[in-house]
Amino acid sequence: MRHIASRDNPDYRGWLRLAQGRPGRHDARVFLEGEHLCHAWLESKGLPSVLVVGESALSLDWVGPIWAACARGRRVVLQDNLAAVLSQVEHGPAVFFIVETPAPEPPARITAGCLWLDRVQDPGNLGTLLRTAAAAGLRQAYLSDGCASAWSPKAMRSGQGAHFALEIHEHADLSALARRLDIPLAATTLDKAEILYVKDLRQPCVWLFGNEGQGVADDLLAQADWRIRIPQSTAVESLNVAAAAAVCLFEQRRQQLVAAVRARTARQ
Amino acid sequence: MRHIASRDNPDYRGWLRLAQGRPGRHDARVFLEGEHLCHAWLESKGLPSVLVVGESALSLDWVGPIWAACARGRRVVLQDNLAAVLSQVEHGPAVFFIVETPAPEPPARITAGCLWLDRVQDPGNLGTLLRTAAAAGLRQAYLSDGCASAWSPKAMRSGQGAHFALEIHEHADLSALARRLDIPLAATTLDKAEILYVKDLRQPCVWLFGNEGQGVADDLLAQADWRIRIPQSTAVESLNVAAAAAVCLFEQRRQQLVAAVRARTARQ
The missing domain is CATH 3.40.1280.10 (SPOUT methyltransferase, trefoil knot domain)
Structure with missing residues (x-):
């Protein structure tokens, strides 16, 4: 299990930039926070590139199955104080998805409104x-x-x-x-x-x-x-x-x- | 002509709070900035409680008549650097109205949509x-x-x-x-x-x-x-x-x- 406890960790710094709406220039990833958005992603697109969970949120019922489904290299536990900084929602459980920005292919002909x-x-x-x-x-x-x-x-x-x-x-x-x-x-x-x-x-x-x-x-x-x-x-x-x-x-x-x-x- | 050159001036500090959307508790005044809003106020409500003009904006054509119309005690020139801090608009001319929040009387019966x-x-x-x-x-x-x-x-x-x-x-x-x-x-x-x-x-x-x-x-x-x-x-x-x-x-x-x-x- 990967565990991040330093605010200088480069992955963490990248996520923080995403969370704050100031991604790096070539960073085409999306930061999703909380049960609603994470479930919406799971249902429409599947597993995230990285699942990031605050220590205290790891025991939440709805987090368990997602944690189990993600491959080992794609799940990270974050020390609670770092997770709190990452969170953009007050009092929300610290569960985050890092995902690739969807880039669908435009159709050859556009026929739908x-x-x-x-x-x-x-x-x-x-x-x-x-x-x-x-x-x-x-x-x-x-x-x-x-x-x-x-x-x-x-x-x-x-x-x-x-x-x-x-x-x-x-x-x-x-x-x-x-x-x-x-x-x-x-x-x-x-x-x-x-x-x-x-x-x-x-x-x-x-x-x-x-x-x-x-x-x-x-x-x-x-x-x-x-x-x-x-x-x-x-x-x-x-x-x-x-x-x-x-x-x-x-x-x-x-x-x-x-x-x-x-x-x-x-x-x- | 009143001229404010200190950022510690209590009037100036009150205007800054208004401009930044954090008025004092019992402050029922409104901060208006720029030609469009000031003219809209003039047309619909009349002269402001206080007209505040940055030094450089004093020579603007549209400012002259308003300046002339306001009573002496109700017009203030602000040093340019202070006016720039007050301004919430980039590159806008520093012309501000301080006005009382309109508080119309509700009608006895409501008959209009x-x-x-x-x-x-x-x-x-x-x-x-x-x-x-x-x-x-x-x-x-x-x-x-x-x-x-x-x-x-x-x-x-x-x-x-x-x-x-x-x-x-x-x-x-x-x-x-x-x-x-x-x-x-x-x-x-x-x-x-x-x-x-x-x-x-x-x-x-x-x-x-x-x-x-x-x-x-x-x-x-x-x-x-x-x-x-x-x-x-x-x-x-x-x-x-x-x-x-x-x-x-x-x-x-x-x-x-x-x-x-x-x-x-x-x-x-």
Whole structure:
């Protein structure tokens, strides 16, 4: 059993950087903490690269089976005071997974409704966008360079489990991917746009949302099939990007639900 | 002209606490920074209690008229290095308003659609909720004890001007206010709730949203006329509170717009 008791241990220092949302430059790993996230990982992806457990947490009921399942070289006990520093949650049991950032392969053709984000900078917004997309029933998210890291602790906290319900493609070249689309690309913009509520959204589309201050980049916007705007009061300039996405994604969900109910009624 | 050059000046220390979102216990003042917020205040409320300007910002075109309009005892020049510490914005001109927190009187009867928040803790969520409410055309917000401070720098940043489009009632006793309602009280909950999209929302209502983890408190929920849920995928447990509010408020806006268009068409 590997046991770390020094704060100068290089592995420990690397985990601490991950936990604090400041990974090393080429570090593509993710830090997961606590029962909820660790179980979500186990269910959707399997065992972690490394299981790190604080001394006192080793005796927890739910930890035993995971500990037993991990190979010897992939499990580490941490002295409690070091584990407390690593923990980003107050009073949480010190159980951590270190895992490789999922890097799914983009499909040859995109045929399912999904979320595209262009340089969304705030990790809280990004996590909320993923959570909203998952709640709306989408299954894939594509994030351009310049987006906040989807797997940072902050974005994970805002995501509330959405990371495990979605296939997340980071560093996606959205302009290039636009050529793989078999469904419309819908972007929200205030300029030369149709009103959301007059748009027929029953078929799937790609929803593209842009940077908090600048919106969707011009070259990407030029590739959009639909330019959509949410009819809002002029009391404020715009909606927060995650709020705008919630309005659009759930308007589509509404139209799809209404259509499904009508189809069912017609059959009866 | 008053000129402050010492970081030990008690006024300066009080402003710094306000700027950093940690006001003294009985300090009911608000710190506003920059051209956009200061102008918004001027337009909606008038002159500030104190105008604070960094030495270098004193010569800015837009500052001159405000400086001239403020009484002598209510304007202060700050040495540039102190102003830089006070500033929460990178490279922004050092122009600050210190103002009294608006404390509007609640009406005897509540007849207009408005936003009620029960213990929404995160200042970012709170600001986004206000922004969404203003964008949806609401004009009043009532915030219970236990909500984040609406006028903290963080909530102001997320609000993006909504604070000046809304009448914000902080420390509101929502249970007591429920007895002043002439319109339905609508709360979102997952328990024994009607689906949002089957609800007739053409008439105004009060929208009540609750704490990020716990939702609306039971005693308040018991006072709700409508219990509403957003039909979402089970991939995540729930929506972020600000996302849920965006969906509800804009579904109401959609129904009202559709009704207005139909009424107009019928008249023609």
